Amino acid sequence: MRILVTGGAGFIGSEYVRMVLTGTGPRLAPSAVTVLDKLTYSGNLANLDPVRDDPRLRIVVGDVCDPAVVDQAVAGHDVVVHFAAESHVDRSIHSAAPFITTNVLGTQTLLDAALRHGTGRFVHVSTDEVYGSIDSGSWTETWPLAPNSPYAAAKAGSDLLALAYHRTYGMDVVVTRCSNNYGPYQFPEKVIPLFVTNLLDGGNVPLYGDGGNVRDWLHVHDHCVGIALVQDKGRPGEVYHIGGGTELTNRELTARLLTACGADWDRVTPVADRLGHDRRYSLDITKISEELGYAPQVTLERGLAETVTWYRENRAWWEPLKARLGGEGTWRPDVPTR
Template sequence: MTGGAGFIGSEYVRMLLTPGAGPDLAPSAVTVLDKLTYSGNRANLAPVADDPRLRFVHGDICDPALVDSVVPGHDVIVHFAAESHVDRSIAGATPFVTTNVVGTQTLLDAALRHGTGRFVHVSTDEVYGSIAAGSWTEEWALAPNSPYSASKAGSDLLALAYHRTHGMDVVVTRCSNNYGHYQYPEKVIPLFVTNLLDGGTVPLYGDGGNIRDWLHVHDHCVGIALVQDKGRAGEVYHIGGGTELTNKELTGLLLSACDASWDRVVPVADRKGHDRRYSLSIAKIQNELGYAPSIDLASGLAATVDWYRANRAWWEPLKAAPAR
């Protein structure tokens, strides 16, 4: 499990190792390989840290020797590790290309060399660019607009090329915007919630009209588990939440949840190349694998806000740390 100490990866690890938390894939052992960059956090694995099946390896997916030493003996690689913050990619693209493209190639080479049974590559709806109406299917052409999404599109194509060239058992998932507990507070929901809980302001890009589909991280991980277990090799599967909101609508919900008013919102200049709307069709994963999101946005957001309110000891040190 690469990136298993990050937001989505740690949810997947906790789900796999907690009876009844999700699809029962019955792992005999789980190895987490994580570089512990600013957004990776061993504390995210605390609920399962004492499970004897869990092994943690501190290291970089771009290190061929380390990857080559970790991969043997594993039946499945689930590849979460990525640089993922769009604004950071605009400021400097090199870490995104290095980790997302070269790191993925390093893992694929090791998986091929050691005969790993299945390679699950976790990606994003952002690889498609922006869609004015309707929803993307898995066959849609890729048209990424940010350095982040371009690097993820490159890694997707590499993964699928290893299936077509080498016959590797590769599956790719693409998700919509995730939210939930343990999300690093640079992303919009934890950033807004923690700022509001501290009595601060929140920045709203442009006119606030950009539209995103919101997916609770647990539903995302359930979808990944279904793909890991039953997805067809060489295929792409979309995992979405089914609730589209403008950023302004989302801001209103977060203000209400934090008992704050609109005077706490500060309009800021729009992000460069800001995609206007994302929307995934999830018909394929529903029809083939029986996926359906189970956490509605209202209850999911309420639980998320409650978690950040109750877990200041987790996020306050992260916000206080110098930017990296």
């Protein structure tokens, strides 16, 4: 089996690549893995260093929106696992165009190439943010989409495109939607690595609004295990939720990170709430659990402890990235990132 992984040098994509090549998840046993990544600000070849010497790995630097590059990359592969996306909500609020271009047009370009080459399976990796916000209970896979940010709207559009290619052309497409990921190699603009690295450096951390927004936290390895299960046994044309099973308010998460880093609440700076900030996300994972045997294995206690340790021991990885962001690593539109 030959697998093409788009965005394979990013946070989640690189975890998937490391997992399938080292056999630390479901045994997919690929004969070849090709990474297609544009290497924008959050793509990092260092994320693949643990498997760079594997003879099955090939890296192609290119844009999923480039039809010629995509056509060559897709040719000869049995499976496409599509991670490549613009994903930072704050950036999408400041400038939506790159999100529409990459997330929607890039997905369409890949789907066209996969259809043309008769690719066996197309796994489209998406997010719980496409549903908007939920006050109580949990979303099932049939819940109507109601995205509130430009990022979420772009992902919802790409989901619908992927499913349309199944229904129109009979392509073997499956869609996964995950809750908030965390773990090693996550770019330090996202909340957990941002907070941890700021605290390790003696800096402060910004807490949006009243800190009452609720997220379900999923370790990146558990997410990739779920993706592999869907890739291997998921039903064509279906959507599968992959969640972690631990919901926390942002304030509760902040408290855990302060404790893990030996810091106090005087290091927390309240900031104005994000525009259109969804109050709560919650995925029902019954379908993937019953059909495919998925169950998250990394508890939040263990996962956060290991994540903090990883960032403490890998300054050489994140310090240059934060230097590009400027200041304490909080993204601002006036700070260049490349």
